[in-house]
Amino acid sequence: MDTYRDDALIRGTLMEYWPLTDEQRSIIELCKDFAIREIRPRGREVDEADVVSPLDIFAAAAKVGITDFMLPQEYGGGGFTDVFTQCLVQEQLCWGDPGIGNLLCSHGFFADPVLALGTPEQKETWLRPLTGPHSALTALATTEPGSGSDSASIVTQAKRVDGGYLIAGQKAWISNAGLAERYVVFAKTDPAERPKGVTAFLLRKGAAGMTFGEPMKKMGQRAIVCREIFLDEVFVPASARLGAEGKGFYGLMETFDISRVVLAAAATGAARAAYEFALDYARTRGQFGKPIIEHQAVAFRLADMATRIQGAWLLTLHAARQLDAGQPATGLAAMAKLTASETSMFCTWAAVQTLGGWGYSREFPVEQWMRDAKLEEIEEGTSDIMRLVISRNL
Known part of the structure; x- marks a missing residue:
């Protein structure tokens, strides 16, 4: 039952x-080939290894060339910068295993x-080392103990000093933290402001005052290790x-529109895996x-599984096309993530029920x-937050 299916009903006639x-x-x-040969056979082992x-x-x-396929060619990447292709890839990899698939595409989130937001020099300096066969992990540090989807x-602060900033605060649930060599960290340069006070910074592992907590014990997607990050006056x-200064939040919201659609593709891949497994089992198991x-x-x-997957997949690709066309898609991205993540939860539950x-x-x-x-109903904005985003964009 681990064989790959390419069911036209589920895949859609692209x-x-x-x-x-x-x-x-x-x-x-x-x-697809990598998911079959390298990812699916290792899913259980990685899950049981835990951290x-x-x-x-x-x-x-x-x-x-999978980990850098989404990076621009001008910086050495694969050149598939469009969200549509990123969704096609993410769905395939997460069919193999959701945690491993999301790990392999984590450069996109960074x-x-x-x-x-970056200058040409920053893009060259921070993106080119992510390409090629010896790429190191990266991380995006937004979430804090007291702030998740909001x-x-x-409250992490960046105080201006001579030549730069001192960053002090704590981040939580940061994927790849401690393993990653490069980080995008969001902090407040104006604590009195909410979105207008958020600024983004680039940090390297090993910076003085930057330390990490122990790996966090998680329910699932254990292929991605999460830790807290402690920032003690990091220059x-x-x-x-x-x-x-103050433009980090808007860059983050633009990032969220993309990442939510890509995560919708990941959720759809996981849902398809569960559906295919349950279908094969139902055809061979007698009762x-x-x-x-x-x-x-x-x-x-x-x-029900097949219908929900088809709807989630088409909505995800529609949202991706909107983003690639430069059209406003905040509400549509939230719809895609909400639908796909809840479809994934339903389909995996339904697979357990069928077996x-x-x-x-x-x-x-x-x-x-x-x-x-x-996790897909929680990360990058919970389902409740997605419904709120959708209601504000009606």
């Missing part, structure tokens, strides 16, 4: 709506604010500030003298995928 280039087809096939990122898989992906309420030169797929309750559950006791055991991967899927 050619009918959005013709793909030869280059897009190539990167999709590369990622150890699979850096060997990251290195293998870097060698074939690069987006650099591309949105990024305007961060950052003025040249490492991204954009003007009361016939395959369980012939029982109405099971068949209807699978129908019954076996689904609840670690004999099969669906229980892990159910734990993995929960």
Whole structure:
């Protein structure tokens, strides 16, 4: 049941709506093959290791051009800077394993604010080392113990001093923290302001006053290690500030529009994996003298899974196209993330339900995928926040 399916019902007939280039087809096939050979076989092992990122898989992906595919060619990347292609790739990789797939694409989350706010010199300095076969991990540091989805309420401060800034504060739930070599950190240069006081900075691991907590124990997506970051008067030169003072929040919101759509693709990939596994199981598992797929309750559950995945996938790609066209898409991005993340949670639950006791055991991967899927309803804005964003953009 670990074989790859390319079900037209779920994948959608992309050619009918959005013709793909030869280059897009190539990167999709590369990622599909990598997901089958390298990611899916390691999912359970990585999950049980708990607080150890699979850096060997990251290195293998870097060698074939997966970890930098989304970076501009002018800085050595693969050149697939459009959100649409990023979604196609993310969906394939997260079909293999949601945590590993998100880990392999983590450069995109770091690069987006650099591309949105950085100078040409900053882009060259901070993005080019992320390309090629020896790329190191990166991290985006926004969340704090007292501020999750409300990024305007961060309290980490950046005080102007001679030649730069001193940053003091604490970040929490930061993916790749402690492992990453490069960080984008958001801090308040004007504590009296909310969004207008947020500024972005570039930091390197090893900066004096920058330390890390122990790896956080997580329900799922354990391929990505999260830690707290403690910033004790960390000096950052003025040249490492991204954009003007007070512009960090707006760069972050632009980043969120992209990252939410890409995470919607990740959630759709996980949902598709659960659906395919449950479908294969239902076709081969007998109960009361016939395959369980012939029982109405099971068949209807699978129908619900297929329908929700199709809707989530098309909405995600529509949002990606809007972003690539330069159109306002904040509400649409939130719709895509909300729909896809809740679809992923439903489909992984439905897969566990279809397998019954076996689904609840670690004999099969669906229980892990159910734990993995929960994060998609929380990260980059909870489902409640997504509904609020949508209501404000009606």
